[in-house]
Amino acid sequence: MQIKVNGKKEDISAMLLSAERYALGRQTYIVQWTCEFIANNLHLLSEKDKKVMIRDIKEQEDKGYDRPYGWDCDKEEWMKLLKNLENDLKER
Template identity: 40%
Template sequence: MVKRPAKKHIPCSPIDAMQSVSVPCDERFSKMMVSAVRYALGRRTYIVWDTVNYIKHVLPYLQRNDVHTIYTDIAEAESEKRLGDECDVKDWLALKKYIEDYVSGGIANNE
């Protein structure tokens, strides 16, 4: 019989994790956030909510072109009706609106 080590405690939300982990916010981080969005688009799981909320939180640290890519990916998925279930559509459209407000200056960098 194989004994497995005890699982470490994982914080309940990405925001909690950010308070205790330091991640360099460089170009690579920004690209990883684009990858996270692309993975979650249309998934129909809890990952949609987590991804949307995490992206909102780290948006000021992303490269401008990657913010544009995330926005474009959401807009394309919306036009192709592949954002997921109704609750997912709501989350993605909220992120799209959040990006619009951020880019237009409607949201301060520290929000």
Template identity: 40%
Template sequence: MTLLHNVPSHVLVSAVRYALGRRTYIVSDTVQAVSGQWSKLNRADKTVIVTDVVRAFKGGSTGMPQDAEQWARLLRIALDDPHLGLATREAQTINRILEGDIYS
């Protein structure tokens, strides 16, 4: 997959929203694209993405198990991002997802 540079962040947010719950290759492509641009996204867009992915896990709508693994990969990136400034409760929720306590 060719990653394009200077993609507006709202396009990546839209791609995440489109891919959530899909059961196709688009999930891994979307996670790869967003991961590759994560450091360039602003905090607000990162927060929207994390909120949407966490909501999908809580609702059991992340797609197939391999899709959930991809979304979990993105949550790990968010959890490790010191600039995101996750609240303690948000970080705990993400950790519960990654430990399998909340899983689609």
């Protein structure tokens, strides 16, 4: 089923970036859901926002938290998303 979203592509990209930043480091169901949704909708992200997400994910490790990505299963999701983002930028 297709849905119509009102707004500019830049608005949607910014909302996905906000979702990534909200979920990064959390230890809840939202991590998997967010990572999967973003990975399935990379076409909605601007190149700039993809680069920001890549930086966010990579720099999370340096924040000094005991579990910077959440649980191990959360880290797996973030690493998969990171790979998807990096591969998408290489293909462009």
